[in-house]
Amino acid sequence: MIFRCLVVMLSIYALADAAPTRAQDALVTHKSLAPKIALDLAQAALADCQQRGYQVAVAVVDRAGVVQVVLRDRYAGPHTSATASGKARTAATFRNSTSNLFAVSQPGMMQAGIRNLPGAVIIGGGLIIESGGLLVGAVGVSGAPGGDGDEACAKAGIEAVQGRLDF
Template sequence: MKRRHQIVTTLGLACLVYGSVQAEEATYTSITLTTEAALKAAQAALVSCREGGYQVAVSVTDRLGTPIVVLRDRYAGPHTPEAATRKAYTSASFRMSSADLAEATQTGKATSGIRHLKHILALGGGLPIEAAGSLVGAIGISGAPGGDADEACAQAGIDAIQADLDFQ
């Protein structure tokens, strides 16, 4: 009888512990960019592109790829806000630059089908934004002559908020 009581007690404690672990795992906490940080990054990226002579659109998203800020310079093409947002979404979704995804999903590669997913844009100009090793958002640029130039402006946007991100 004593042995049975020990087993029941042990099982009961295990259930309590397991139940509390399950409750803890039912939710999670994550960090994302504030609207103010997203705006600061977008404005810095826009300025960088202007200094290069480019009229662009900039989109900064949260960690899930949802736009927080979209800015379009006055002479940027009408397609640029959507393209910038899709580049940022792509970077947030795959946690890599959109240029790296373009390379990894070229025609003929096993992963090329990823390009056909809705909202994915495998062109240079999108970068993930990280704080303390965690994805907190992404930035996408469209309108400069080529993905390299778009990416350089995106990096300027990240650089403008990097000290704030490092402080986290």
């Protein structure tokens, strides 16, 4: 019995040695937005909305949907911060704009169920942020008189920092 256990243990060690582990096989690396770029993006989106006459909140999240920055204009409604954060988180986790998600989740469509997921905010105004073709975060805007206005401001924020993201 002891001999059999020893043979099994030696077999396991032999298999472990046969597949060498290297750091690149064991670790995953990814790019992440620096706080300064996240803040600059949010400020640019807020400024664009202000020029359009919109009182909004802007949220920027990392690639996992964790909030990095939230800015709320002084007259934006009390719900706008949570809605902007929800749009950004939804865009990041679905890796798609919330306006695209809105379009593919209409009642009767195959993806209609995503509208009922807890925390998903499926209305226009959430965009992904990419660097070199990789997702690094997302931005959400809430408070303009419609998702198109929110999305236009979010796009302006991304465009303001895109040159620093492309490297």
